[in-house]
């Protein structure tokens with residue numbers, strides 16, 4: 001055991017109008033595919049998993065679909081039926097009883113799904129443009145997504161309403177707040193990107209129009225929950241992944257969105273650094289935190305590839321307020337304690353990220 005680290009920035013409390021956190025080590029949203037299906041209902045195994053991780057400053061749940069049409073994975077939980085609400089209530093009660101905080105990530109996969117997961121319907125998307133190389137997840141593996149159905153204006157309005165309904169369900173299930181999944185090539189991101197959004201109506205064609213859906217969702221969710229219980233995740237530099245490629249319009253799109261979010265009163269904005277190197281990509285924002293910190297005035301959570309050292313470093317530089325950890329949380333349920341004690345971290349086994357049952361899920365011990 002090396003020297004304890006109690007004075008590290010990551011281990012300091014964080015207070016804002018929205019948040020009161022004992023530390024700044026947050027758990028990033030991670031799909032683990034252990035829910036009961038049919039029904040997409042959270043179960044006791046998931047109660048145990050989240051309870052084990054309750055010492056995080058804040059837990060963001062796995063992506064949780066907001067309606068039947070929003071799904072793109074087998075065995076992931078939803079947040080739109082009474083059974084799902086009851087299942088999640090057990091999770092939130094367990095996390096709260098252990099002194100934790102838990103936010104529900106609201107997810108619509110849009111074009112990244114397959115009819116087998118949608119009762120035979122085509123995936124819904126801003127436009128009928130296929131996500132190349134990406135897919136829905138079924139029978140333990142990925143399957144190429146078909147050409148999606150372009151959402152009618154009625155579909156767009158319905159989806160906005162579905163986000164609001166899911167936020168109401170999350171409230172009923174006892175969540176502290178919701179994080180809108182606007183990242184990683186899913187439905188909201190599909191509207192923001194000119195590649196996946198070829199619409200010629202008020203939801204496409206210009207920076208403002210491509211952002212319209214996102215801001216309508218935020219407004220609708222604010223009818224269900226106060227702004228301090230609503231957050232958003234974005235991945236402005238996602239390139240060559242999840243059907244997304246950075247192009248000459250991407251940076252201007254995200255500059256506009258992030259600047260405008262200052263008026264939305266979010267609890268936090270959760271930004272991802274590039275998932276793949278973008279050094280050679282002319283238009284990509286290389287250092288997301290450094291680029292967006294001066295633009296965004298609210299609480300900034302940053303993610304991707306952080307360690308205890310680099311997480312402390314970015315907080316010390318004032319480039320973020322909170323750091324979220326994904327893979328480190330899979331194998332280290334007591335990540336905060338390990339950081340505090342200077343203990344080594346266990347490695348997560350990639351083979352069990354999306355399998356069923358407790359193996360590689362709830363069987364990583366705390367020290």
Ligand SMILES: Cc1cc2nc3c(=O)[nH]c(=O)nc-3n(C[C@H](O)[C@H](O)[C@H](O)COP(=O)(O)O)c2cc1C
Pocket residue numbers: 028029030031032062063105181183184233272303304305306324325326327328353
């Ligand atoms: C198994 C797994 C599942 C994930 N599922 C989600 C998800 O449901 N929603 C999301 O926004 N990101 C998801 N991610 C991305 C993580 O939140 C995070 O951005 C990524 O792991 C990088 O952070 P890290 O370097 O700390 O692991 C997932 C990542 C992993 C490894």
